[in-house]
Amino acid sequence: MLFKVEMTVNIPSSLPSAEVEAIKAKEKAYSQRLQREGKWPHIWRVVGQYANVSIFDVADNQELHDILTALPLYPWMEISVQPLCMHPSSIHHEQK
């Protein structure tokens, strides 16, 4: 199942910078592992915002929920999720 996920990060200025850097490093490693596994095929920065738009390719709602709630930055994120399905004009799913 494909999902579009938008994540906006709001880290409070009260969090010590060393802690923030450690969390960001964990976030990067976690994200890159899921990208290599094919579960997180796209991640794009939203220009001018501390936000991303991502595509997830997972088995079901529960798997996406588990992935998102395990994000190291999850406590400081606003997340919106939209399920996707095939567009009838897509050339990537054409029947021959």
Ligand SMILES: O=C(O)CC1=CCC(=O)O1
């Ligand atoms: O920087 C972000 O958009 C938050 C984030 C999600 C995965 C990652 O590596 O950073």
